[in-house]
Amino acid sequence: MSMKRLTTEDVARIAGVSQSTVSRVLNDYPYIKKHTREKVLAVIEELGFTRDEIARSLVEKRTKSIGLILGSISNPFFAETAEVIIERAQQLKYDVIVYNTGHKDENLEQAINLLIGKRVDGIILTSVSKNYTEKIKKLHDNGFPVLLYNSFLEIEDVNFIVMDNNKGARLAVRHLLGLGHEKIAKISGPSKYLATYERTLGYKQELTENGYEIDEDLIFNSEFSYDEIYSFTKKLLKNKDRPTAIIAASDQMALAVLGAASSLDMKIPDDLSVIGFDNIKLASNEFIGLTTISQKMDQMSLTALEKLIYMIEHKEEAASSIQIFLEPELMIRQTTGPAAKQDRV
Amino acid sequence: MSMKRLTTEDVARIAGVSQSTVSRVLNDYPYIKKHTREKVLAVIEELGFTRDEIARSLVEKRTKSIGLILGSISNPFFAETAEVIIERAQQLKYDVIVYNTGHKDENLEQAINLLIGKRVDGIILTSVSKNYTEKIKKLHDNGFPVLLYNSFLEIEDVNFIVMDNNKGARLAVRHLLGLGHEKIAKISGPSKYLATYERTLGYKQELTENGYEIDEDLIFNSEFSYDEIYSFTKKLLKNKDRPTAIIAASDQMALAVLGAASSLDMKIPDDLSVIGFDNIKLASNEFIGLTTISQKMDQMSLTALEKLIYMIEHKEEAASSIQIFLEPELMIRQTTGPAAKQDRV
DNA sequence: CCATTTTTTGAATACGTATTCAAAAAAATG
DNA sequence: CATTTTTTTGAATACGTATTCAAAAAATGG
Numbered sequence: 001m002s003m004k005r006l007t008t009e010d011v012a013r014i015a016g017v018s019q020s021t022v023s024r025v026l027n028d029y030p031y032i033k034k035h036t037r038e039k040v041l042a043v044i045e046e047l048g049f050t051r052d053e054i055a056r057s058l059v060e061k062r063t064k065s066i067g068l069i070l071g072s073i074s075n076p077f078f079a080e081t082a083e084v085i086i087e088r089a090q091q092l093k094y095d096v097i098v099y100n101t102g103h104k105d106e107n108l109e110q111a112i113n114l115l116i117g118k119r120v121d122g123i124i125l126t127s128v129s130k131n132y133t134e135k136i137k138k139l140h141d142n143g144f145p146v147l148l149y150n151s152f153l154e155i156e157d158v159n160f161i162v163m164d165n166n167k168g169a170r171l172a173v174r175h176l177l178g179l180g181h182e183k184i185a186k187i188s189g190p191s192k193y194l195a196t197y198e199r200t201l202g203y204k205q206e207l208t209e210n211g212y213e214i215d216e217d218l219i220f221n222s223e224f225s226y227d228e229i230y231s232f233t234k235k236l237l238k239n240k241d242r243p244t245a246i247i248a249a250s251d252q253m254a255l256a257v258l259g260a261a262s263s264l265d266m267k268i269p270d271d272l273s274v275i276g277f278d279n280i281k282l283a284s285n286e287f288i289g290l291t292t293i294s295q296k297m298d299q300m301s302l303t304a305l306e307k308l309i310y311m312i313e314h315k316e317e318a319a320s321s322i323q324i325f326l327e328p329e330l331m332i333r334q335t336t337g338p339a340a341k342q343d344r345v
Numbered sequence: 346m347s348m349k350r351l352t353t354e355d356v357a358r359i360a361g362v363s364q365s366t367v368s369r370v371l372n373d374y375p376y377i378k379k380h381t382r383e384k385v386l387a388v389i390e391e392l393g394f395t396r397d398e399i400a401r402s403l404v405e406k407r408t409k410s411i412g413l414i415l416g417s418i419s420n421p422f423f424a425e426t427a428e429v430i431i432e433r434a435q436q437l438k439y440d441v442i443v444y445n446t447g448h449k450d451e452n453l454e455q456a457i458n459l460l461i462g463k464r465v466d467g468i469i470l471t472s473v474s475k476n477y478t479e480k481i482k483k484l485h486d487n488g489f490p491v492l493l494y495n496s497f498l499e500i501e502d503v504n505f506i507v508m509d510n511n512k513g514a515r516l517a518v519r520h521l522l523g524l525g526h527e528k529i530a531k532i533s534g535p536s537k538y539l540a541t542y543e544r545t546l547g548y549k550q551e552l553t554e555n556g557y558e559i560d561e562d563l564i565f566n567s568e569f570s571y572d573e574i575y576s577f578t579k580k581l582l583k584n585k586d587r588p589t590a591i592i593a594a595s596d597q598m599a600l601a602v603l604g605a606a607s608s609l610d611m612k613i614p615d616d617l618s619v620i621g622f623d624n625i626k627l628a629s630n631e632f633i634g635l636t637t638i639s640q641k642m643d644q645m646s647l648t649a650l651e652k653l654i655y656m657i658e659h660k661e662e663a664a665s666s667i668q669i670f671l672e673p674e675l676m677i678r679q680t681t682g683p684a685a686k687q688d689r690v
Numbered sequence: 691c692c693a694t695t696t697t698t699t700g701a702a703t704a705c706g707t708a709t710t711c712a713a714a715a716a717a718a719t720g
Numbered sequence: 721c722a723t724t725t726t727t728t729t730g731a732a733t734a735c736g737t738a739t740t741c742a743a744a745a746a747a748t749g750g
Contacts, residue, residue: 007706022707027709031726054707058734060708065442073425074424074626365699400737696747699744700741714727
């Protein structure tokens, strides 16, 4: 039996003032008699009244909500991102509506539409595929604050914050070449993501520049599915001329690779070196010790939120676009080591 | 230069009908002439009009949003929970406002207030401390749909879904006793959580019933802080009469324990057996192979969401309270093994 | 074809807040 | 004390939708 909600009208009646006065008290309007203000506040306190933010949003044409569209929250990369963004947003009095696309384009489209319908003040968007270039551009051109996170699009003005993926991949390859690896596999995300594409490109370039031929059989363009990567890796590692090292497109993927290798009783890094991307917190856990390319995630997500809020609260300013590339960093840990001598199975 | 948003009024004017007619078309009201409906839909399509859900919420007194209050999203237990809940909610046309309390009571309080202000239709609440019993009870008594997830309170009618924590802890202890362990440490969460409390209780009871004395030095009530647990474990393991096994209050904590042990070059499970709680996905990864007490998280979170939605959409029904205890299950993997012979350092 | 019923539409209103406009009260000025 | 200025308040309105109420149009029945 849910009670009728209290309104400013109710407060006004009991306090013996008008609804407008109550509203003014709530908004710290200066021209209110001290006595009146105190009386109203007392009634508010006594009744436990709370403002209806929905009605307020309708009038003020803003919701103090932002949308956060993630590929998959159960991937620690997204989870850690979400944590930073949500906590900072809360401090800034914004709340965060989270969507999980499962990396499916149709979910991304639905999420955007629903968020626009809910009148969020802005959206942070991870993992945008090339297929959505037009849609994002339209939003942006309408003056709607959107920020691409860990992904970018080849559009003039759109805002993004992303790592230099090409360079990251090169760091990984260089590290492995230095350890004597010559057969290095690349497990890549879907090529519809430019970030993913860039990583594969960097991998190829660095190999080529060092005089190696590209073996396309060593490159796997997967969806971000644990199971798929797990089985692919198992198959790959059962080959007679299996690679001695694998670069995964994310730490999450690297864990799938490690799992697959372990299930074949391979020793890491003696039998196989593995590198991830992201540097999730778990990567530095000594029990795991994953070598990876660090994205400086905390900085990236904090910046993303603050830039978005800035865009929201300074719409009138000439919208200079925000395009940030962060430097990747190689974190060497225990999953990479010297290439095994030619003791192929 | 953000354009003025289109309203039903605009659509009506262009289509040459009244605002009410447009609204009726949007809501699939049956008594609309086919011709009129088509004309309106055509205009909507052409203009790319989308409904303002804020205004709609104000009228309908529901927002189709739910609140999800989590302890810490970067903990995979919460992340995996969130993923299931968010995806199912999206299917049911609800969106999810996520808060991260960092296990701090004051953030929990703020989150609840903000969500109530935003007029969410219901709230799923994880990790509620005993200190909030009254607040939750008041919400519930006001007919507001709240569901406690992975926690419970000693209140008559409140709704919750939780594992039988006592039994879970007993399973863990029994397993370790069976392997010959006699010094079993327990790293527990804050005692303000009843769930945590129950686990510690089960641990003690099972030990006592098997004829062992409780050694309070082996019980550590920590916050859910990785660093804190990490250092505590290190200290614990450096003791001359260190335990041969540790039961952690969550898989996340178990990983901290494993990290600490690894940093001391201890071999798992030869030098130390470790058990977690939750059975996050990573636990079954062969590279890690964490023995743990499974919570059946997918089922738990799916049920939580569906029960909450049911409560929201059937408020009129006599609110029989929902109180679900799930059975824990021991998942034996590679982080537990026979107790080392008395080769104490 | 008229009376009745059913379908279709628009005008008016409600939702709960913020704000404009105007008036009343209080304070300041001469 | 009369006038002007400043402070304080309330009535009315807007935000964008859904819905009630009433009227108009169309269909049905005899």
